[in-house]
Amino acid sequence: MKYINKYKSPNYNSRNNSKIQLIIIHYTALKDTPEAISYLCKKEKKVSSHYLISQNGTIYNLVEDKFRAWHAGQSFWQDMTDINSISIGIELDYNPFGKNNKFSFKMIFSLKKLLLKFKKKYKINKNSILAHSDIAPFRKKDPGIKFPWKSLSSANIISSTYRLNKSEIKIIEDWFHNYNFKSKKQRMILALSIIGYDTRQVYNNNKLYNKLIQAYKIRYFRDNNITKNQSIYYYLIQHLFNFMLTKN
Ligand SMILES: [Zn+2]
Numbered sequence: 001m002k003y004i005n006k007y008k009s010p011n012y013n014s015r016n017n018s019k020i021q022l023i024i025i026h027y028t029a030l031k032d033t034p035e036a037i038s039y040l041c042k043k044e045k046k047v048s049s050h051y052l053i054s055q056n057g058t059i060y061n062l063v064e065d066k067f068r069a070w071h072a073g074q075s076f077w078q079d080m081t082d083i084n085s086i087s088i089g090i091e092l093d094y095n096p097f098g099k100n101n102k103f104s105f106k107m108i109f110s111l112k113k114l115l116l117k118f119k120k121k122y123k124i125n126k127n128s129i130l131a132h133s134d135i136a137p138f139r140k141k142d143p144g145i146k147f148p149w150k151s152l153s154s155a156n157i158i159s160s161t162y163r164l165n166k167s168e169i170k171i172i173e174d175w176f177h178n179y180n181f182k183s184k185k186q187r188m189i190l191a192l193s194i195i196g197y198d199t200r201q202v203y204n205n206n207k208l209y210n211k212l213i214q215a216y217k218i219r220y221f222r223d224n225n226i227t228k229n230q231s232i233y234y235y236l237i238q239h240l241f242n243f244m245l246t247k248n
Helices: 033-040 107-121 149-154 165-178 184-195 206-220 232-245
Strands: 010-012 022-027 051-053 059-061 067-069 087-092 127-129
Touching: 022 107, 033 107, 051 127, 051 184, 087 107, 165 232, 184 206, 184 232, 206 232
Parallel strands: 022 087, 022 127, 051 087
Antiparallel strands: 010 067, 051 059
């Protein structure tokens, strides 16, 4: 795979021997690729990503994989908080309010190639390719509601959530019941927490709870195969079931 190696960011440090376990997808929210390169490579900005993919599918390698790029910020996944140390960050030249407000075919094609390469090279699990909004749901929205997750699940790069039948749903509901998770809200928070989301402060804080649900909806309620009237509660139960059965 060909990368442009001409531009390098000084914004990185050591991973301290941490293994690469996650891939985080972002959008730049900037005007175009030259502006994104300049931003991600400017020392004062104190941000970077390992890769940037332009609208025409060109892949720029700004920080070597072995280093810790600074793209995640304050974030959380599966009880881990130093996400930069364990992840690869990919920025897409996309701005929801700009001329670059489409995820072009060429951009997504290059992204898929890159993801397939990393999955193999670093043994990345299907559940470990994430949105910035997954790991920072209270602060971030990228890569946003229009990002084509379905195209990644169709290519078997990330998991798809298969619909369960009634008896399978009952297994999970009985399990919740036996462990005294009575309300739908309690069950949803537990499911989100097992999947990896930061639920540490949402039990008693409705504002944060709603933000978390919003971030979840951005990711799962657009491109996936779910009927409009299926509630987020049942979707989450199915997601949890699928999550627990996904090995790699
Ligand atoms: Zn981001």
